[in-house]
Amino acid sequence: MSRFGAKKGNRAPGAEFTWDTDPGGVPDTAPTPLYPAYVVPFARKLSEKEQSEVNYYRHLRERFHEGPYYSVLDTSSSSAKKGSAARANFDAFHGMPSYSGRYQKKRRTLPKVANIGREYETRYFPRELWQTIMPNFRPNASIDGYHMQNAAIGIKRGFEDDEDEEDEAAKRRATGGDEDDGEGDVDEGELLEGDEEAEEEIVDDDFEDDEDDMGGDYNAEQYFDGGDDEFGDDGFGDGGGGGDEDTY
Amino acid sequence: MSQYAAELCALLIEDQFGELFARIFTTLQRYERLPLPRLKFYSRLTDRQLHHGLVAMIQHHLVYHFTSLEDGNTYYAANPQAAYYLVRSGKIIQLVESRLGEYAARVMETILYLGHAPITHLETLPDLRYLKSETTNGVVKDEEQEEQQVEEQEEEAQDFDQQAEEETNGTNGNHAEEVHQKPAPLHSTLKALASHGYILRVKDAHFQSPEDNYIEAHKAASNRSDIKLLKGKRLTEELLLKTEEILRERTDGDLSEAWMVNGMPRGVKRKFANGTSESASKWPQTDQNGANGNHADEDEENDWSEDEDGFDNIPMEPGLVLRVNYEKLDVALRNARFVEMAEHNALPATAEVYETLLRRIEYVTKRCRDTTEIPREGEEGEQFSLPIETYKIVNDVDPTLDLSSCMGPLHPASEPLNRRGKRPLENGVNGDHHDDEEDNADNEISRAYEINQHLQLLEQAPHNLASHVRLSDGIKWRVGFRGLARKLRHLELERLVEMRYGDVALRVLRVLHAKGKLDEKRLQEISLLPFKDLRQTLASMQTGGFVDLQEVPKDAQRQPSKTIFLWYFDPDRVCSSVLEDTYKAMSRTLQRIKFERNLRRDFLDKTERSDVKGNEEKWLSEGELEQLQRWRDMEAILLGVVSRLDDMVAVFRDF
Numbered sequence: 001m002s003r004f005g006a007k008k009g010n011r012a013p014g015a016e017f018t019w020d021t022d023p024g025g026v027p028d029t030a031p032t033p034l035y036p037a038y039v040v041p042f043a044r045k046l047s048e049k050e051q052s053e054v055n056y057y058r059h060l061r062e063r064f065h066e067g068p069y070y071s072v073l074d075t076s077s078s079s080a081k082k083g084s085a086a087r088a089n090f091d092a093f094h095g096m097p098s099y100s101g102r103y104q105k106k107r108r109t110l111p112k113v114a115n116i117g118r119e120y121e122t123r124y125f126p127r128e129l130w131q132t133i134m135p136n137f138r139p140n141a142s143i144d145g146y147h148m149q150n151a152a153i154g155i156k157r158g159f160e161d162d163e164d165e166e167d168e169a170a171k172r173r174a175t176g177g178d179e180d181d182g183e184g185d186v187d188e189g190e191l192l193e194g195d196e197e198a199e200e201e202i203v204d205d206d207f208e209d210d211e212d213d214m215g216g217d218y219n220a221e222q223y224f225d226g227g228d229d230e231f232g233d234d235g236f237g238d239g240g241g242g243g244d245e246d247t248y
Numbered sequence: 249m250s251q252y253a254a255e256l257c258a259l260l261i262e263d264q265f266g267e268l269f270a271r272i273f274t275t276l277q278r279y280e281r282l283p284l285p286r287l288k289f290y291s292r293l294t295d296r297q298l299h300h301g302l303v304a305m306i307q308h309h310l311v312y313h314f315t316s317l318e319d320g321n322t323y324y325a326a327n328p329q330a331a332y333y334l335v336r337s338g339k340i341i342q343l344v345e346s347r348l349g350e351y352a353a354r355v356m357e358t359i360l361y362l363g364h365a366p367i368t369h370l371e372t373l374p375d376l377r378y379l380k381s382e383t384t385n386g387v388v389k390d391e392e393q394e395e396q397q398v399e400e401q402e403e404e405a406q407d408f409d410q411q412a413e414e415e416t417n418g419t420n421g422n423h424a425e426e427v428h429q430k431p432a433p434l435h436s437t438l439k440a441l442a443s444h445g446y447i448l449r450v451k452d453a454h455f456q457s458p459e460d461n462y463i464e465a466h467k468a469a470s471n472r473s474d475i476k477l478l479k480g481k482r483l484t485e486e487l488l489l490k491t492e493e494i495l496r497e498r499t500d501g502d503l504s505e506a507w508m509v510n511g512m513p514r515g516v517k518r519k520f521a522n523g524t525s526e527s528a529s530k531w532p533q534t535d536q537n538g539a540n541g542n543h544a545d546e547d548e549e550n551d552w553s554e555d556e557d558g559f560d561n562i563p564m565e566p567g568l569v570l571r572v573n574y575e576k577l578d579v580a581l582r583n584a585r586f587v588e589m590a591e592h593n594a595l596p597a598t599a600e601v602y603e604t605l606l607r608r609i610e611y612v613t614k615r616c617r618d619t620t621e622i623p624r625e626g627e628e629g630e631q632f633s634l635p636i637e638t639y640k641i642v643n644d645v646d647p648t649l650d651l652s653s654c655m656g657p658l659h660p661a662s663e664p665l666n667r668r669g670k671r672p673l674e675n676g677v678n679g680d681h682h683d684d685e686e687d688n689a690d691n692e693i694s695r696a697y698e699i700n701q702h703l704q705l706l707e708q709a710p711h712n713l714a715s716h717v718r719l720s721d722g723i724k725w726r727v728g729f730r731g732l733a734r735k736l737r738h739l740e741l742e743r744l745v746e747m748r749y750g751d752v753a754l755r756v757l758r759v760l761h762a763k764g765k766l767d768e769k770r771l772q773e774i775s776l777l778p779f780k781d782l783r784q785t786l787a788s789m790q791t792g793g794f795v796d797l798q799e800v801p802k803d804a805q806r807q808p809s810k811t812i813f814l815w816y817f818d819p820d821r822v823c824s825s826v827l828e829d830t831y832k833a834m835s836r837t838l839q840r841i842k843f844e845r846n847l848r849r850d851f852l853d854k855t856e857r858s859d860v861k862g863n864e865e866k867w868l869s870e871g872e873l874e875q876l877q878r879w880r881d882m883e884a885i886l887l888g889v890v891s892r893l894d895d896m897v898a899v900f901r902d903f
Contacts, residue, residue, distance in 0.1 A: 108266075110296060
């Protein structure tokens with residue numbers, strides 16, 4: 001440890017403060033470097049095979065990203081629920097929906113599972129998730145696994161059938177028949193879930209692609225709340241779809 | 249599951265599927281298996297997020313689930329294996345592409361993309377319908393829809409007519425336009441993949457963790473009536489056997505045997521199709537087809553051999569659910585690794601012969617090893633693959649491959665050649681035997697002899713890549729995979745040590761490995777190094793964890809002066825610590841990619857805009873294009889590094 005040049009003897013005192021030391025040189029009084037200099041190894045160039053491996057990897061990843069499952073945790077936007085964490089994290093500078101944002105890549109907050117043209121092998125999934133796979137599935141309709149097959153066939157009906165049923169349900173409600181309490185409960189449950197769904201859906205601030213993306217989904221989930229469609233919030237309200245929620 | 253491995257899995261999932269999956273996965277990893285309410289509590293996600301996330305993750309086999317019969321609860325657990333294999337997807341697709349062509353790679357990618365899929369669903373996918381489908385824009389889609397409807401009518405006929413259609417394409421006016429969209433041989437491709445063992449049938453047990461499967465199998469075994477009669481030691485033995493048997497029965501979804509033809513999987517690219525005979529056989533065929541030259545390329549990509557056409561027409565069972573068989577793919581990747589090793593040590597022709605041998609062995613090898621963990625050094629017995637007869641290799645090897653030029657003259661076989669008098673003199677070197685029909689038998693024998701010579705070359709030390717068994721009906725060749733896998737591990741370690749500490753260290757390490765525990769003085773004598781160098785190297789290697797020191801005190805006081813210090817090198821320990829380091833390096837590299845992406849987030853968001861994407865040239869400025877290219881190159885290098893590290897992981901963990 002040489003504290004001062006003077007201690008070394010052969011230099012004049014104060015010599016270490018001279019201006020004409022070599023540039024980049026470390027003065028004697030500088031602290032010893034914490035980490036010695038070392039050579040950073042460079043990765044070799046990718047071989048052709050590696051390059052194609054990487055390309056395949058990226059291509060597959062791209063497909064996953066474009067696919068229905070890719071989902072992020074919070075896309076904080078102004079349309080988030082008041083008081084929620086997503087709202088608090090809202091970036092006021094970049095998060096405001098703008099016209100040029102319509103082309104921006106949209107991120108889901110929820111993987112889209114049902115009605116994406118993908119057939120699920122229901123038997124491979126645990127029972128408690130069946131309702132997620134098939135929105136039409138009634139968990140309390142049957143306990144036995146064999147009855148399940150019927151329910152599974154049930155979902156293959158088109159939407160026309162559903163509408164028929166909806167009419168039926170409406171008729172039943174109109175007649176005030178409260179005889180089937182059990183099913184009424186189910187209906188309510190569905191209604192609630194429908195609402196929840198709607199709120200969740202707003203979170204990913206889609207503009208116009210909404211109907212295209214989720215067209216099939218939408219009908220299925222609005223299965224029971226007949227009146228809501230008249231407001232047309234899925235049709236023309238989309239331009240300000242995000243903002244609308246705030247005014248309520 | 250170690251910390252870094254867990255981190256790596258979570259990062260991989262996040263990279264591919266987004267944060268929601270990663271959150272669920274990390275929670276499950278941290279708390280092991282959980283029922284839904286607990287999972288909800290720990291992960292702090294909403295019910296809907298959890299439900300949808302779990303469904304999608306089960307679809308991709310990222311989560312195991314198990315419904316207990318006792319309490320009726322469903323438990324979820326992370327599947328780190330599947331999560332890790334996400335990183336290997338590029339390698340897998342590349343492998344399939346090199347073996348079975350571009351279309352098979354596309355099918356494989358689709359199966360990977362879907363997690364698991366029934367064949368009926370694969371049939372409906374638009375991008376698997378045609379051999380070339382680079383156009384999936386909106387306009388073309390409509391056309392495709394129409395075509396699909398037409399196709400659907402023809403669907404049954406399609407498979408049968410496929411060959412015929414290729415022939416008539418040229419003359420038929422309607423089809424001429426859609427030459428670039430030739431209907432794809434989906435079923436035969438699937439069969440080729442299945443017979444190679446790259447895909448397998450999904451079974452219920454694949455969705456449960458191995459532990460649960462084992463417990464269930466154990467229960468099932470102990471409930472059997474014949475087991476209940478047994479007692480004591482016999483009971484435990486029998487129970488173990490039965491459990492294994494039931495377990496195998498439940499998890500084995502192997503499809504390869506059903507679709508093998510004469511012990512060869514279908515769709516194998518014949519070597520000679522790519523060789524010189526291409527010009528002889530292929531071009532006339534395309535002339536018949538008419539003017540469209542596209543066929544030549546496509547035929548090359550899918551070279552189904554002619555004799556299997558009869559089988560190819562039978563479609564696969566439509567209800568079959570398929571997934572990727574990672575175990576088998578590991579075998580294929582391991583073989584590729586051995587071929588690489590042979591290429592380093594021997595001539596190209598020898599390596600090719602070796603590759604043929606390994607290919608044959610691959611068809612009958614289901615997995616890399618039977619035990620789940622790599623056994624400790626020295627406790628592992630050698631396991632040989634099934635022996636393969638030489639004549640099979642002779643059949644498989646590319647007939648145009650020049651085997652003789654790199655070998656010495658075949659002296660024992662020169663007698664039968666000479667019996668034909670002046671022929672050898674006329675021909676000069678033994679080159680043009682092909683044109684002579686009578687020479688075929690001789691030729692076979694001499695080729696077999698040459699192939700044996702090549703393989704004997706590989707049998708030599710230091711690597712012993714193959715070994716032979718001499719039976720009554722000739723020589724068979726086999727490969728001792730365990731020893732070779734161990735060799736690979738050691739080579740990898742030696743490579744690391746040489747890179748980090750130099751060749752002196754490498755010498756010390758080899759001495760320690762060969763001799764066991766050594767006193768410093770003795771070590772110095774053997775390694776012929778000056779004390780100073782030796783100590784420096786040993787100290788630095790100890791810091792790195794490659795060698796270690798054992799103290800053996802002579803008296804109870806443990807005085808340093810009266811203690812013997814022994815240096816040793818424990819490959820098991822070093823392997824596991826290097827494996828951890830590798831995981832760490834991989835996860836750091838992935839984090840780096842994430843960070844770099846974040847730096848360029850605004851720019852990358854722009855390139856990902858739905859209007860910009862796909863027509864970058866149109867919307868981006870020159871500078872931006874350059875920037876995009878630079879980013880892609882950099883990401884490629886980082887991903888390439890990850891995939892190299894994955895090679896190391898494979899050596900240390902999977903092979």
